[in-house]
Amino acid sequence: MSTTIAFLHTELTLLRRDTTAWATAIALPFVLGAWWITTDPPFADGMGAIVALQVATLLIFSLHTVGTMALASRREQLVLKRWRTSQASPLSVLMGTIGVPAGLVVLQAAVLTALTMAASDTAPASVTMLAVGALSGVAVVGALTFVAAAFTRSAEHAMITTFPVIIVVMAGTAWSLMRPFDAFDWPVLAVPGGAMTQLLQLGWEGPTDGSGAAAWLSQAAPGLVATVVLTALGTIAARHWFRWEPRP
């Protein structure tokens, strides 16, 4: 744990000194997220949908793009290999590298949600479910970031290799927004971004059938199951393909 914290501290220092990553991770998604509040974005019906779009934007830029660039450049510069000569476990090295962009997503999502609440003068039905929805997106996109990084030679190459996940998450989010969030629509949930969107909308709007714990659980369960399955598949793929040595 202490080695992970040491890596997180170092990665935060590196992010602070990287103007490009700073703009990609902080400025761009935050401006876009704020923009969603004041406009009438496509497919977005209700503030829960706006929050889902904001979180999807954060996941694409702050986590996936920045995370893939960080992993690829650290590997290309043999930094990951160097860190592995320490006592830190491989998991600690990887979590330390991607932990800062993941944390930024959560932090920015909280700020944007607060802005959305203030601008719309409404409140989510459950902040906890909103947090669960955001974290489900972090889990799925985080795993896919390791997969993308496995095929990325350098930070510049990440401009190409991040594209598939960006498209898939955008498609999953948009598709989910076009469907009722209380529908058990497994094809939608199977696309990264779909389950997260459903959970975030549930968190904002609340269950459509009842209000007790059982109602929350029954409507959240499909999204949570989809999240676990997608994260597990992403993790298996990353373990299979990810290499510590620079890619030729």
Add this chain to the structure above:
Amino acid sequence: MLTARALRCRYGAFEAVRGIDLTVHEGELFALLGTNGAGKTTTLETFEGHRAADDGTVEVLGLDPRAHHRELAARTGVVFQQSGLPAELTPREVLRLWSRLTPDARRHLDVDEALARVGLGHRVAVRIRQLSGGERRRLDLAVALLNDPELVFLDEPTTGMDPEARMRTWGIIRELLADGVTVVLTTHYLEEAEALADRLAIMHEGRLATAGTLAEVVAAQPGTIQAELPPDAPQLPPFPERRHDGSSARLELRTTQLQRDLTRLLRWAEDHDVELSGLQAADASLAQVFHELSAGEVLAEGDLTDPEARP
């Protein structure tokens, strides 16, 4: 301290290390030499635990480096062939991080003292990208030594250094040896191995071609006697390996019995009143041995690095 038995490592169909046996004793500097692609770095990475052996066994400080990576990371230091430190950190930040990444080290050196020791005392707060290639190698060394290791792996540690920095690094390595630290060194600088190594081995095409002390390695190769013969010189006595085609006045003898054959030649010259101009006799140099072995077939088998186990 470190042993490898029948070690084999493959990259797909290519076998980079082909069944080497190797022993490094506590407190010595063992140099691993060889041409590019000879298998040195792969061997070293297996000792460091970064690469699994495809066959054979490796023990470092009595432990399997793959299974006990965490424990060994606290007790060893590593300098890679290429620096692997974030360019936007400063040397001081890197060393402070490293002390947190090796919490079980028996002790940590003071960060600023460690940097001063490698000659980076005046560069502690500049970004690594602003350091020269030689300064980065020195920073690598400072990282490797920060956790006061019992065993240090140095993969071409002085590449890119200016002569002064190289001398300083040699001095640091000698201090480590005086403190009882064991060092495994790979280098392309033969004079580095000659100056520092207690024992050395030369790798060629994934195998150990020869090993021993510098004197042993050199003694196993023939020395050379050279001279100019007058045109009317009488027939020479038979020598095992003689290069003189009769038309040239140049004589070159290669012999593992340098003193005996030199005496025979001088006696022959005196008996026949022949003047040998430009007479030179010399043992083989490490460079000669390296060249000969790198160009030839490797026939030796067994642990050449263990005097008691040599075939």
